Amino acid sequence: MNLWVRxxxxxxxxxxxxxxxxxxxAVIAPELSRELSLSAADLGLxxxxxxxxxxxxxxxxxxxxxxxxxRRVEGGLLLVAAAGALLFALGDSATELAVARGLIGLGVSxxxxxxxxxxxxxxxVERQASLTGAIMASGGLGAVTAxxxxxxxxxxxxxxxxxxxxxxxxxxxxxxxxxSVPQREAGMARDSLTAQLQEVAGILVHRTFWRYAPxxxxxxxxxxxxxGLWAVPWLIEVDGMTRHRAAExxxxxxxxxxLSHLGIASFATRLSRAxxxxxxxxxxxxxxxxLSQAAMLAGLQPVALPWFLYGxxxxxxxxxxxxxxxxxxxxxxxxxxxxxxxxxFIGAFVLQWGLGVLIDGLAGSGFAPAAAYRSAFAILLALxxxxxxxxxxxxxxx
Numbered sequence: 295m296n297l298w299v300r301x302x303x304x305x306x307x308x309x310x311x312x313x314x315x316x317x318x319x320a321v322i323a324p325e326l327s328r329e330l331s332l333s334a335a336d337l338g339l340x341x342x343x344x345x346x347x348x349x350x351x352x353x354x355x356x357x358x359x360x361x362x363x364x365r366r367v368e369g370g371l372l373l374v375a376a377a378g379a380l381l382f383a384l385g386d387s388a389t390e391l392a393v394a395r396g397l398i399g400l401g402v403s404x405x406x407x408x409x410x411x412x413x414x415x416x417x418x419v420e421r422q423a424s425l426t427g428a429i430m431a432s433g434g435l436g437a438v439t440a441x442x443x444x445x446x447x448x449x450x451x452x453x454x455x456x457x458x459x460x461x462x463x464x465x466x467x468x469x470x471x472x473x474s475v476p477q478r479e480a481g482m483a484r485d486s487l488t489a490q491l492q493e494v495a496g497i498l499v500h501r502t503f504w505r506y507a508p509x510x511x512x513x514x515x516x517x518x519x520x521x522g523l524w525a526v527p528w529l530i531e532v533d534g535m536t537r538h539r540a541a542e543x544x545x546x547x548x549x550x551x552x553l554s555h556l557g558i559a560s561f562a563t564r565l566s567r568a569x570x571x572x573x574x575x576x577x578x579x580x581x582x583x584x585l586s587q588a589a590m591l592a593g594l595q596p597v598a599l600p601w602f603l604y605g606x607x608x609x610x611x612x613x614x615x616x617x618x619x620x621x622x623x624x625x626x627x628x629x630x631x632x633x634x635x636x637x638x639f640i641g642a643f644v645l646q647w648g649l650g651v652l653i654d655g656l657a658g659s660g661f662a663p664a665a666a667y668r669s670a671f672a673i674l675l676a677l678x679x680x681x682x683x684x685x686x687x688x689x690x691x692x
Contacts, residue, residue: 301416302425304471305409306432308368311464312402313436315379316344317522317548321444321541322453330388334527334657338650341523342643343392344399349639351403352632357490359628363415364408369472375401376464383457401464406433407635410615411628415478422616423572427558430612434552437521441548445541493626497633505688506618507637508681513580514611515641516674517604521547522642524649525601528590528671531663533597546598550605554579558609572613577689579610580682587675591668645674 319326319341327337358367378397385391406429413425447456485493497503520528525547529540558575586607589600619630649670656666 297416300474300476301412302428304467304474305364305368305405305412306429307467308372308402308405308471309409309429310432310436310439311375311460311467312405313433314440315375315398315402315436315460316518317437317440318444318456320521320523320526320544321440321537322448322456323523323526324537325448325453326391330391332388333654334650335647335654336388336650338523338647340388340392340395342519342646343395345518345522345639345643345646347396347399348403349636349643351400352407352636352639353494353629355404355407356494356629356632357487359404359408359411359632360490360625363477364404364412365471365475365477368404368408369468369475371401371404372464372468372471373401376461376468377401379457379461379464383454383461407628407632410619410631412475414619414624414627416476423613424559426612426616427555427560430609431552431555431559434548434555434609437548438545438552441545442541443545445538490629494629494633497622497626497630500621501688502621503618503630503633505685506614506634509580509678509685510611510614510634511637511641512645512678512681513583513608514614514638515643516645516678517583517608517611518638518642519646519649520674523646528667529597532667535597543598543601547601547605550602551609552605554606554609555612558613572617573689575610576613576617577610577686579607579613580685582607583611584675584679584682587671587678591672591675649674 319337323337323341326332326340330336332340355367375398378394378399378401381397382391382394385394409429410426413422413429417425444456451459521544525544526537526540529535529543530537533540535543583604584607586600586603589603594600615631615634618634619627622630652670652673653666656669657663661669
């Protein structure tokens with residue numbers, strides 16, 4: 295219980311804020327578009343500045359986590375996120391908001407990976423799957439907060455007031471992590487920078503790494519792209535909803551993700567002892583995520599059902615990090631998980647921006663808005679199905 299309070303809770307608070315900040319633009323997108331006269335491509339690029347900054351820092355982050363530990367690294371980076379949130383609250387142009395989103399992405403880039411490193415240092419291996427589910431549930435709670443609750447708060451404080459409050463919360467959690475999490479020497483790398491980089495190169499050319507990378511980039515990254523921006527515009531343009539009703543469906547998606555992660559946290563260890571390994575949960579979850587997206591494209595009713603199932607299915611993808619890290623030495627765990635996370639966020643950036651470019655291009659070619667969204671999402675689904683097939687085939691080869 296002492297470790298739970300000192301280690302899990304502060305990391306969970308950091309990841310809660312990280313996920314809230316990742317998905318907040320899905321609800322405030324209409325205000326941003328109206329206030330700044332943004333096209334779909336502009337909005338996608340502005341929002342995904344968070345993702346590209348997050349992705350760009352993953353390899354350096356892995357080196358820092360393995361050398362200096364999660365306490366120092368995340369405590370410092372969250373202060374960068376606080377500066378970015380304050381700049382976003384004060385920004386008056388698309389450029390300023392994009393720079394602010396980039397600073398936020400850089401600042402929260404360690405929240406999940408630092409937690410994984412801290413768990414590996416402080417808890418036994420049999421607890422890792424449950425801890426993964428629990429930390430992901432805290433992110434799911436952040437996503438829930440960034441849906442209907444945020445939509446209800448906007449008339450009261452506005453999107454600028456939301457980011458002013460987030461500035462204070464980020465600074466408070468940075469202090470909590472720095473003064474609460476113990477500094478451990480177990481699982482720390484003491485090699486030279488050159489040796490560490492050579493080990494990163496070894497991870498990046500490892501065949502097992504490239505079994506996990508495509509589905510993480512396309513399915514997990516695709517989910518982040520949709521959840522963080524395109525879910526609400528899809529529901530408005532394709533399903534004819536008001537923003538309030540679309541926020542309710544987004545809430546259902548995020549609640550499903552939260553409940554699924556809580557289920558993994560509660561039952562993963564017991565399921566594994568019963569013969570249902572985390573790898574089976576990963577395969578089944580990815581499959582459900584693809585089927586639910588196909589149901590969205592087909593217009594399955596009620597509309598909220600496939601979105602709910604999408605949140606349930608994609609949650610299994612979080613197990614990829616622990617499953618992949620188990621193939622490498624503990625001192626490499628920070629670099630393994632951040633290398634995989636790099637692919638997830640590159641995928642999210644390319645897909646979030648790319649969907650906007652596709653939608654604009656199709657609309658400019660004469661497609662109705664709903665048809666443009668359906669065509670863009672169908673291309674996304676085809677790419678994800680290819681990544682899933684690769685994962686299954688590589689598993690059979692092993």
